[in-house]
Amino acid sequence: MKNIRNIISGMLALLFVTTILGSCQTDDYLVDGGKSNPYYDGTIxxxxxxxxxxxxxxxxxxxKMTKWYDVFSDENxxxxxxxxTDFSIDKSVDMLNYYLYxxxxxxxxxxxxxxxxxxxEDMIGMYVLKGKYRLNDIAQIDTVALSTFPGQTNYTYDKKYKLTMGVCYGDANGIKYAGYRQIMCANQDYGISIYAYVSSCNIEPRNGIVHVLRLDHSLGFTPYALYSxxxxxxxDYPDDTWQGGVPLTGKREDSNNMLIINKESNE
Known part of the structure; x- marks a missing residue:
């Protein structure tokens, strides 16, 4: 499954670039570019x-392992x-496995x-808000002018985290904020803002709004979160699996792999 994802990731990235440039400019765009009906006749x-x-x-x-299955299935x-996306989960699981081993x-x-x-359940909860927030319902944000355009900060569904969200306005023909619009969100619980950008916005099932995050996002806003x-x-290991648990004094894999992990984590 993961190998197949790697093969199609380039194609999906190209599609998402198209979506970033166009999907959030009006309310009637759906996933992967292309003007379409944004409504989905079903639950999230x-x-x-x-x-x-x-x-x-x-x-x-x-x-399906969490309470969010019931929430997302609830018509009301x-x-x-x-x-x-699954790419976000893969990135964080890869980091988890690297440090475990x-x-x-x-x-x-x-x-x-x-x-x-x-x-x-805790990690999915970082991304869920009560109420419907379409692009036009979200305040403008400019990460280099936060005092003027700070976006808006809401508690998550279960009030465990704070999530800042905002709409970034691009420039067009030399006119500031006249270009395309893109939703972003940021976690505020690590001491600094860690931003995640939306690739497809305003998808509207019957019981809410879905904004799909970009492929380069890590679940939990940092690859280290899942490990921690x-x-x-x-x-939970199978009964016949030795769990270990004693920290090693050295690394089992070469240092180049660690450099790659560190570079991805910093990004």
Whole structure:
């Protein structure tokens, strides 16, 4: 599954670039560019499950382990979901496995269910807001002029996190803020703002709004978040798997891999 995702990631990235430049300029654009009806005749959960392009297959598996399955299936939910793709989950799981194997002397996970359901529930909760927020409902943000255009900050659905969201206005023909518009969101719980950009916006199932995050986003807003939360909760290994747990004094893999991980984490 992951190899197939790597093959199509370039194609999807190209499609999302098109979407970034055009999908959020009006209310009637749907995913992957192309003007279309933004409404989906079903729930948020049904929308995620309906996608056959492997953007949300792992996301759906994760959601089904948590209370968010019931929320997203509720016809009266009235929520906004900044949906991370499977690529976001892959990035964070890769970081989790790297640190498990190299720094904790523990086996890598081979199934998403080995991460406890409360960890997935907590992390998905970072992206869920009560109420429907379409592009036109969100305040302008300019990350280099936050005193003037700060966006807006809301508590997440379960009031556990603060999520800042805003609409970035591009320039056009030398006129500031006259160009395309793009939604972004930021987590405020790490001491600094970590931004995530939306590639497809204003998708509207019956019970809420979905904004799809860009492929380069890491679940939890930083690749380290899943590792930290999963280790704190404990990993569910099969009974016949040795868990280890004693930190190694050295690394099992070459330093080049660590440099790659660090570069991705910094970005």
């Amino acid at each position: 959960m049904e929308y995620l499950e309906s996608r056959d392009d492997m953007l949300f297959s792992d996301l759906v598996k994760v959601i 939910a009235d929520v906004t979901f900044f949906a991370p 190299n720094w904790n002397n523990m086996e890598k996970i081979t199934d998403l269910s080995q991460v406890k359901s409360e960890v997935w 939360k999963a280790m704190e909760a404990g990993i």
